[in-house]
Amino acid sequence: MMIFAIAARELRSMFLSPLAWSILAVVQLILAYMFLVQIDFFMQIQPRLPGLDNAPGVTEVIVAPLLANAAIVLLLVAPLLTMRLISDERRNQTLSLLFSAPVSMTEIILGKFLGVLGFLFIMLLLISLMPVALLTGGSIDYGVLLAGLLGLALLLASFAAVGLFMSTLTTQPTVAAVSTFGVLLLLWILDWAGSGRSGDASNLLGYLSILRHYEPLLKGVFNSADVTYYLLFICTFIVLSIRSLDAERLQH
Amino acid sequence: MESLARVENLYRYYGDICAVHDVSFEIKRGEVLGFLGPNGAGKSTTMQIISGNLAPSAGLVQINGIDMLDQPKLAKAQLGYLPEQPPLYRELTVDEYLGYCAQINRVPGGKRRAAVDTARQRCGLTEVGRRLIGNLSKGFQQRVGIAQAIIHSPALVILDEPTVGLDPIQIREIRALIRELAGEHSVILSTHILPEVQAICDRVQIIHKGELVLSDTIAGLLRRMQASSLLAAFRRPPAGHELESLAGVQTADPLPDGRVRIHYDPQHNPAEALVQQSVSQQWGLYELIPERMSLEQIFVDITHTESTPDEQTQDQTGVAA
Numbered sequence: 197m198m199i200f201a202i203a204a205r206e207l208r209s210m211f212l213s214p215l216a217w218s219i220l221a222v223v224q225l226i227l228a229y230m231f232l233v234q235i236d237f238f239m240q241i242q243p244r245l246p247g248l249d250n251a252p253g254v255t256e257v258i259v260a261p262l263l264a265n266a267a268i269v270l271l272l273v274a275p276l277l278t279m280r281l282i283s284d285e286r287r288n289q290t291l292s293l294l295f296s297a298p299v300s301m302t303e304i305i306l307g308k309f310l311g312v313l314g315f316l317f318i319m320l321l322l323i324s325l326m327p328v329a330l331l332t333g334g335s336i337d338y339g340v341l342l343a344g345l346l347g348l349a350l351l352l353a354s355f356a357a358v359g360l361f362m363s364t365l366t367t368q369p370t371v372a373a374v375s376t377f378g379v380l381l382l383l384w385i386l387d388w389a390g391s392g393r394s395g396d397a398s399n400l401l402g403y404l405s406i407l408r409h410y411e412p413l414l415k416g417v418f419n420s421a422d423v424t425y426y427l428l429f430i431c432t433f434i435v436l437s438i439r440s441l442d443a444e445r446l447q448h
Numbered sequence: 449m450e451s452l453a454r455v456e457n458l459y460r461y462y463g464d465i466c467a468v469h470d471v472s473f474e475i476k477r478g479e480v481l482g483f484l485g486p487n488g489a490g491k492s493t494t495m496q497i498i499s500g501n502l503a504p505s506a507g508l509v510q511i512n513g514i515d516m517l518d519q520p521k522l523a524k525a526q527l528g529y530l531p532e533q534p535p536l537y538r539e540l541t542v543d544e545y546l547g548y549c550a551q552i553n554r555v556p557g558g559k560r561r562a563a564v565d566t567a568r569q570r571c572g573l574t575e576v577g578r579r580l581i582g583n584l585s586k587g588f589q590q591r592v593g594i595a596q597a598i599i600h601s602p603a604l605v606i607l608d609e610p611t612v613g614l615d616p617i618q619i620r621e622i623r624a625l626i627r628e629l630a631g632e633h634s635v636i637l638s639t640h641i642l643p644e645v646q647a648i649c650d651r652v653q654i655i656h657k658g659e660l661v662l663s664d665t666i667a668g669l670l671r672r673m674q675a676s677s678l679l680a681a682f683r684r685p686p687a688g689h690e691l692e693s694l695a696g697v698q699t700a701d702p703l704p705d706g707r708v709r710i711h712y713d714p715q716h717n718p719a720e721a722l723v724q725q726s727v728s729q730q731w732g733l734y735e736l737i738p739e740r741m742s743l744e745q746i747f748v749d750i751t752h753t754e755s756t757p758d759e760q761t762q763d764q765t766g767v768a769a
Contacts, residue, residue: 201551205537212539293535293596296499297552298525445503 198299202307206281207314216315219273224322230265231326234258255337259327260414263344266323267351267410270316271380274352277315278359279373281308282441283366291444301442305434309360316352320345340416347413350426354406355380357433364440380406452477452634453498453604458507460493460658467493468504469658475604480630482649483638484747490658491638492532495608498636499529512603525554528602528633532609534593538582542573542592545581546599553600563599571595571625587618594622598629605633611644623648642747654750661750672746676714677739680722681707683732694718694725707735 210216238257245251285291294304324345330336358379363372387405402408406429409422453475460468468490475481485491496502498509500516500523509516514523537545546564555563568574571591576584581592590610597605607626611619627648629635639645645652645666652669654662664672685708691700696716701709712718719736726733 198552198554201548205540205548208544209537209539288535288538289531289533290535290537292496292499292501292529292531293549294552295501296524296527296529297549298521298554299552300521445501 198303199307199310202294202299202304203310203314206308206311210277210311210315215276219276220319220322223269223273223319226269227262227266227323228326231258231262234261253337254330254334255327255340256415258330259336259341259344262323262326263348263414264410266348267407270319270348270352271355271384272377274316274355275359275362275373275376275380278312278356278363278376279369280363281312281360282363282437283369283372286367287369295445301438305360305364305437305441309356309434309437312356312360313353316356317349320349320352323348337416340414343413343416343418346418347410347422350413350423350430351406351410354426354429354433357430357437358383361433361437361440364437450477451475452479452512453636454508454510455494455498456508456510458494458497458509459505460490460497460502461505467658468497471507471655471658471660473653473660473663475634475636477603477634478630478632479651480626480635480637480649482645482652483636483655484640484642484645484652485638485655486640489655491640491655492608493658494655495529495606495636495638496531499527499531499606500524501529501531525600526602527604527606528553528597528600529606530593530597530608530610532612534589535596536581536589536592539580541578541580542568542584542595543577545592546595549596550599555600563601567595567599570598570628572621587614587621590614590618590622591625594625598633601632603633604636605629606636608638609640610637611639611641619644654747656750662746669746672741674738674740676712678710678712678719678722679707679735679737679739680710680733681735682726683734684730686729686731690725690729691722694721696721709739 235258238254241257282291285294324341327336327341355376359372359376362376362379363369365375366372383404383406385405387402387408409425412419412422451474455474456472458468458471459466471490471494473481483491483494493502497504497507498511498516500509500520503517509523511523511526514526516523537548540548543564546567547560550560550563568577571594573588573591573595576588581589584592590613594607594610597607610626611622614622623644626635626637630648630650637644637649649666651665652662653660685702685706688700688702691697691708691710696712696718698711698713701711703709710718710722719738723733723736725731
């Protein structure tokens, strides 16, 4: 109950700032361009497709690359959305409103998380309208589309959890944004280490890489291990955020 | 009166610095408690601890018998807190903001509207309900901060320097509001403005370098302020020895402006005898003022010396100037 009150306020405040609107507009514009490029590409290869064995369908050619690109674009954008969650309240000294209200740290963090997640899911909804628009000209593979959207949703939630944690650590939103971006980028390129070789270390790093678990979902492969990876990832950073916020009251 | 909140042996360290050192006190229901001290004395830290914003290094905070550390949610439901910097979301309107505050303070959905209306009315915000907080003047923002603290009608309201940065008229209004709150709520008020304490508090505590150095009622404080001297002015001033011969008078010092300061033994106030003598001897007494130490003096005395406050005030009364 309190969680939703905090989430609703967070979401509302986001839409009261021009940042949220401009991010929505820019992301939509860039992804729409990428989407059109993919459609163009599909139109070019379409005549040759019937001749191929196991030819890729419209979903594989257009939707999967679109969602893959969306993940990269949102990796760049998510830190800007999450940076203000706690750090800005700390800077404006509004945190004491939440601290002196009968609300637990867990409720505060979950409320903030759901608030920003709400915004990210609105963005996801806008992005998913593009593949759905393909229905006007043909049919798409719903399984692949839904698996891809689920993957993107989990990925966005992970971005939000990391960003929220970074925001609890600092008073400066920009510092939170930069460190969130650093962590996300590192998690993305983690599997580059020793990518040519095989071995336990590179397997482990590859396994930890945040985008590695996204690829199967884009292909329509729903593997519970990948989903579990994201859920664990999100839980970890939420617990860390709660601990970090709680530490604010304690000795330092 | 029944005790509402209790603080016992509170300590708080910031690294090696001890900001609050063994502070204990109680606040009774319906009372306004003034927390007085110079800047950096530990007022805000104490307030933050009582409001649950800061964990004490050691000690106990109980609100209405509920321990702040064991059951923070229940304890926090009993209090409203206005920090030094009001915690306002500048992008919201007053109504939206107060609605949100009512929500997170667990005012049930049906009563939320009424709670917002009442708080707005009490704090004189009825006209500005639909305006953005960021566009309001400092005085109104401060009132929104107070409205936020009383929206769930908590038993205890904690206000940290509520009148800082306001103009004199706004200060008067805020003081009247605080006085009014005392009817239903207990109020803890921190300030470094002395007349404010005299104007609105029932009881005063002076904190200095993290320690409570004085805790007294306003009446007790006024008694402390009573210096044992009179200021008298005569048309035809008598000689010093004539005054000193009166019972209880210790010394009579003529002042440059023609008046006489008469120090007396606190047990024997010579005022009555002085008036009688003046009439019979035709000294032409036209002014007789019992002198008082100002609150400032007590404050300075207590906070500028390390000896115990009781001895200090006793010593100082003799030479109050």
